[in-house]
Structures are given as C-alpha cells and as structure tokens.
Amino acid sequence: MRAVVRREYGETGVLRVDELDEPELAEGRVLVRVKAAGVNMAEWHLMTGLPSIARLAFGLARPRNPQLGEDVSGVVERVGPGVTRVAVGDEVFGSAAGSWAEFARAREDLLRPKPANLTFEEAAAIPMAGYTALQAVRRVGSLERRQVAVTGAGGGVGSYAVQLLSARGARVTAVCSAAKAEFVRRLGAHDVVDYAATDPTDGGRRFDAVLDFAGGLPVRRWKRAIKPGGLLLLGGSEQGGTVLGPLGRSVQSVFVRGVRVVTFLATASGDDLAELAASLESGELRSTLSQVYPLAEAGRAVDALRAATHPGKIVLVP
The missing domain is CATH 3.90.180.10 (Medium-chain alcohol dehydrogenases, catalytic domain)
Incomplete structure (x- = not known):
C-alpha cells in the first residue's frame, strides 16, 4: 500500500x-x-x-x-x-x-x-479537532449567557469550539486573523477580535472563560481579562520552546492567582465521536x-x- x-x-x-x-x-x-x-x-x-x-x-x-x-x-x-x-x-x-x-x-x-x-x-x-473542542467546552461547565473567548478560532479545534459554545448558549468572542473573521462569524461567533490589530485582553473585555488554542499571549496577560474565579484553559501553543513546547506555558500558570488555569490534553473517545456525529446530523455542528x-x-x-x-x-x- x-x-x-x-x-x-x-x-x-x-x-x-x-x-x-x-x-x-x-x-x-x-x-x-x-x-x-x-x-x-x-x-x-x-x-x-x-x-x-x-x-x-x-x-x-x-x-x-x-x-x-x-x-x-x-x-x-x-x-x-x-x-x-x-x-x-x-x-x-x-x-x-x-x-x-x-x-x-x-x-x-x-x-x-x-x-x-x-x-x-x-x-x-x-475527529481530533472535534473531540478536542468538545472536551474543552465541557470544562467550561454551564454555558448559558457565559462570555467565552476562543483563540485560534479560525483553525481546526477553534472552529468547532466556536460552534459548540454558540449552539449551547454562550456568547463567543473569536480571536483570529482578519482574513478569517467572516468565517468565524458564520460559525456563530458574536464578536471577533483581530489579534494582529487588537490585544484581546485590552478594551475592558471580561470573560467567564478563555479557551486558548493559539497561545500567542503570556498566561499572566489573560488574567486581567478573566473574571475572578474564571477559567483559562491552555489547549495548545506552537509558540513554546523546542524542549517543553506547549508545556512551558503550564509552568507560567503556577504564578497566576485569582483564576483557574487548566492545562488541557484531549484523548480519543468513541463516545465523543458518537456525540459529534449526532450534532453533525442534527445541524448543531458542521x-x-x-x-x-x-x-x-x-x-x-x-x-x-x-x-x-x-x-x-x-x-x-x-
């Protein structure tokens, strides 16, 4: 073969x-x-x-x-x-x-x-992007009327996270390039931040949760944009060093107080594939x-x- x-x-x-x-x-x-x-x-x-x-x-x-x-x-x-x-x-x-x-x-x-x-x-x-997004969204907990930011929203995992969050009641801020703004809006994003032009942690934005799949900002910067007790989920980053890679950001999280910081690694799951399939067939997800x-x-x-x-x-x- x-x-x-x-x-x-x-x-x-x-x-x-x-x-x-x-x-x-x-x-x-x-x-x-x-x-x-x-x-x-x-x-x-x-x-x-x-x-x-x-x-x-x-x-x-x-x-x-x-x-x-x-x-x-x-x-x-x-x-x-x-x-x-x-x-x-x-x-x-x-x-x-x-x-x-x-x-x-x-x-x-x-x-x-x-x-x-x-x-x-x-x-x-x-599969991989879908079950990663699904497992990350579950970590947020209740979604109704929650303010959630997704970095890397125009990519694989981010594009499914935006859909799942929006369909389940969250107000989603998608952080992505300007070229992908319309794409993420069609997926259900309520607000879009062009990371090249605007710092998503500036402007008075306050989130209940941030799903950080891009890893472009230091962990400590996100603290000022997350409500006390809110969630910062570190779902990956290609910005880390050659030795620890994305795990290097987990070290940074040790020094952050006032928000929950979770280093997230997804696992392949047949049950999650079945849930994704049902969402795809119902139209909740595409x-x-x-x-x-x-x-x-x-x-x-x-x-x-x-x-x-x-x-x-x-x-x-x-």
Missing part, C-alpha cells in the same frame, strides 16, 4: 510516499480503506520531533514508527478477531494508526458510522473542511497548516 512516511525528524522535506505492507490485525482491530485523512498539528510535532521532550515516547534519534496520521474516514476492509461493532463494508470515521495511507488500522471502539450527510472528506475533518490535498502532497498540506493558509480543516485523500 502507498503511505506517507518520515524516517527521520525534520520539516516537510523528510516526508516520502513509500510502499508498505498492509497492517496486520490483532484482537479488536479493524482495517479501514482510507477515503480521506485529517491533517493536524499533532502530525507536525511527530514529523519534527518537537518539542524534544516528546522524543522520549516516539524515538530519541529517529521515529520508531515511520507512519503519520490519525483522523480517518473510509470503508471497513477487514476485521480482526473479536470485532463486533463494525462489519466489512461499513462507512466509518474516527481515529486510526497511520491514516496517511491507502489502508489504516484502527481500534473498533474508536470508529463510528460516518454521518450520512457528510462526504468522506468532510468526515475526516472532524464540518469545517476547507481544503483537500492528494496524499503525495502531504508536505504542502502541512506547510499550509503551519502558515494558517486555510480556515478550518485540511484533509488528504489517497
């Missing part, structure tokens, strides 16, 4: 399309014929080996696993022993291992039926797919993601 691999750490020049054997199936595993695969910042971190602390898990000198990709949508090709949730021929979406390929192996509990109103490309734009690249142009897709060229989500197709 054709698959995108990287056998050393680096920028997109290390990516290659190679021929690999199809994955073997163990207990509870499913082989999916990939129709589309999502592109996330997680793949950039795995590709570059940054922050370097992550290499303790993924390989110090070089990657232990050459493949990339987690988000997947496609058709079940084969099932392993003990699989009962899905059957050959089912159209599914969810999380897999090495989805930047023609075939990917997945745990059956991390796959759900593809929403019938979505294309494979639209469905592949959902896929924010904006661009499709062929598998052979995975490098271009990652570069576009890093440059924030497209709003919402990018996917690859074999």
